[in-house]
Amino acid sequence: MKIISFHRKTPFRDILEDLQAHVTEQKERQVWRCFDDLSCLCVTEQIYQRHKAHFSRYPATVEEDVIVSVHSEEEIPWGVRYVGAERLWRRGKGTGVKIAVIDTGISRDHFELKDQIKGGINFVTGRQNGHGTHVAGIIVAEMNQRGIVGVSPEAHLYDVRAFGEDGKSSLGTILRAINWSIENKMDIINMSFGMPQYSEALARAVERANKQGIIMVASAGNNGGEVEYPARYKGVVGVSAIDQNGKLADFSSRGKGANTKAPGVDILSTWPGNQFKTLNGTSMAAPHVTGLKALELSRSKRRKQQV
Template sequence: MKIISFRRETPFHEILRDLQGKIRAHKERKPWRCYEDMSCMCVSQQVYRLLHKHFERYQPTVEENLTVSVHAEEEIPWGVRYVGAQKRWKKGMGAGVKIGVIDTGISGEHYELKNRLKGGVDFVGGKRNGHGTHVAGIIVAEMNQRGIVGVSPESYIYDIRAFDEEGRSSLATILQAIHWSIDNQMDIINMSFGMPQYSEALARVIKKANDRGIVMVASAGNNGGEVEYPARYDQVIGVSAIDQNGKLASFSSRGRGANRKAPGVDILSTWPGNQFRKLNGTSMAAPHVTGLMALQMARRLPASKAEATV
């Protein structure tokens, strides 16, 4: 499309009458839009190529049909700013990293997540709740000039659904979910869940994933006391929650197994139905660390893997 502005001293109706005669001669339909009071018209590229010498007779100003964007700005949630993600984006945004999110399921229709979600598995069926969608947004909400942005907005997530609508699962299902992550070569697994007791079977599958080079990040727990499992295993990065002042949240588990602290109070992220919601919990803290690990890992990926994944 070309946008043509004619000299105002030339009667616009005369220009139109002349052009209509030329168009009839070429058996073309009228392919323009006129703004007579401004002596302007928009014409197709085809017609401009056909009649450009005729247009030049009038010495008009000819412009391209430029792309115009609204001055929208996506929000960078305080947690993303707090962990320093913006500074790290100068060296990459996590492209090529595969992140398995073992949770209640992810809303793949959300405009912040649909291009980042690349696969997954459902071990439980039935209705979902928004917990997994919220976790996913903290990690990878896309940089698209609206909504919010996640810590690692160019990484890919995999929806490994192991929890029902009530947020409950079983040890056997968790073992399946981690095995799926190993078999499908995840780079990182986010586990925003926990249980108070040690499990030998879970310890063994965690070790197997660690031996395969998978980074595992888990929420410490919301009991205000001891860190839960799987965060407490040595091979897992356990994450406690802090507030905007950097203080440990009163609900956050702490102590042995809490290797890292990250934002977990008033965290804004994605919610089903193309919505956003604020939640509290170490479940929100863990994905901040997962995103940071993805940014770090992406720098070490060979270019061939990043391109193949994309």
């Protein structure tokens, strides 16, 4: 595209009439967009080259239709700031740490996530909802001067889809998801889900993951009462939700099994369709801790490599 700005002292209407007559002679329809008050025309490159000699009859400045960008920087959500991620980034951003997100599935084409998602598996079919995408963004939203940034923006994420669009799964499917994470040598498993009752089978799956050195992080629950499973199991980091004042959220489960607290109120993160959305829940708190664990693990791995 070419933008032609004619000399202000040349009557623009006269130029348009002359050009219109020329185009009519060429048996073409009008092929430009004009800005009368600016004495400017926009024409395609093809049309400009075809009528270049005629355009040049008038004093004018010819410019390319260049790309213009807004002055924007990515937003660091309050939760990411609260957990001190910015300070920790000086020593690394989670590079190479493998994180399995067992959830409702992740929007793999989201511009904040697509380069961070390194694989995964679907244990359920059908449409996704946005829960898993929101969790993923809190952990690894890319540092790309757009949108937001996650706690560990250079970690490697694995999309382990075990929940349907309705946000429900079965115990058997969860066991398969954990087993896949073990077999594929994940470093961390994020589990933003829970159930009120104890399960011996799930306890054994958690124990097996722990023996393989996998860090397991789970949301405490949103019932305002007792912590749910798997957060309540020994060897799992159970996470309650706090607000921007550091106060435990009314909805957050608490007590035995709640090993730590993290931001879980008004949390902005990624959403399907290259969008962003604000949500509340311990599901949002857990990935903040997962991201911190990734930063810690990445530093540890780097130190071992340097020895």
